[in-house]
Amino acid sequence: MLIIQNDIHRYSIEGMFRSLDIRLTAQFGADFDDLSAFSNGQLIISSASALCPVPGEIAERLRGHNVRVLILVDSADVVHGSWIDQANGFLDWADLRPETLRQAVVDVEAGRFHVSPTLARRSVTAADRAGDDIGSKRASAIALTAREQQVLRLIAEGLSNRQIARSLSVSEHGVKRMVGIILAKLNCPNRTLAVVRAIEAGLLAV
DSSP states (O other): OEEOSOHHHHHHHHHHHHHTTOOOOOEESSOSOOGGGOOTTOEEEEEGGGOOOOOHHHHHHHHHTTOEEEEEEOTTOOOOHHHHHHOSEEEEGGGOSHHHHHHHHHHHHTTOOEEOHHHHHHHHHHHIIIIIHHHHHHHHHOOOOHHHHHHHHHHHTTOOHHHHHHHHTSOHHHHHHHHHHHHHHTTOSSHHHHHHHHHHTTSSOO
16 A cells, blocks of 8 residues: 655556556555555555654554555655654665665565665764764664563564564563663664664674
8 A cells, every 4th residue: 555645756656566566455645544444464655744643543553453564754754753663664765766665565574674775874874963973882882681682673673562562471561661771772762773773783683
């Protein structure tokens, strides 16, 4: 399913899917209002500009139906925190080509968290320009506990706090606390940047 406001962008992506022989089941131009449109295991691809903050009931519906979300972003986009937790991958418009779109779809469908190379580089250099280079260097020397490393790997696979809690048989509150500790140790404002820095620091295998 595509949720892309810009018609030209949407037609371009539809063309890429046709060249890849990947079938689109539906196309929407605006938002996630029509909950009945979601089906189990569906992949939604949306531009960041089309996403308003996700209401709790829609987030629950997406998780309950194992709906995966791949978000297309550019340098001017600001992704709301609710979607950072919900998304299974981010692909930079600058990287968008049939082969990179295929790889993003393959990764997300396989349960792997996808971050395109341009976006990863921009995230790290933006943090450095903001005076965060000291924190970035500390990340490479930081020691995570075995459980924190376990949670970090599951975050990188795109699991939500609830899914991590079920996987580890711990409370969702406990997972939320551990995620906060991991973000603090890596000096990151969100899960996406934490995954990028963890890979850069050698804490996660690519």
